[in-house]
Amino acid sequence: MVTSVILIKVERKKINEVAEQLAEMPGISESYSVSGKYDIVAIARVANNEELAELVTKKMLAIDAIQKTETMLAYKAYSRHDLEAMFNIGM
Template identity: 70%
Template sequence: MVTSIILINAERNKINEIAEKLQAITGISEVYSVSGKYDLIAIVRVKTNDDLADLVTKKMLTIGGITKTETMLAFQAFSRHDLEAMFAVGM
């Protein structure tokens, strides 16, 4: 499983429309509107890197109003439970 975080800049008057279109794409599990230098963040979970490439370069490309993206790959997930376990053993 490949998990990716995509940071998105969008035309201001199209943010909600873009978020809805992103949410409809298979592989995008969550879309957040955020403050700061990006407008939206999409959480992607797909089977392979090829699936991620297809999603970014073909499916997202069809959505008008996206002005810039930055894609980050997640290497490892840390849950609250894992962090509590580390502190319990004195790390």
């Protein structure tokens, strides 16, 4: 599984709309409206790098209100929660 954090700059009046669109998109497990340089942070969890590329460069690119993204790959999770068990559905 590939996990990434995607920082997203969006047209100001479209933040909530885009966050909702992202939350419904396969591969995006969560989206948050945030303060700071970026407007939305999305967490992507996909099977491989090819799926991540498809998500960021095709599916997200189709949302016109997105102005800029910065994608960071997660190497290792440090958490008290078993994230893999939460997102693993018998695969």
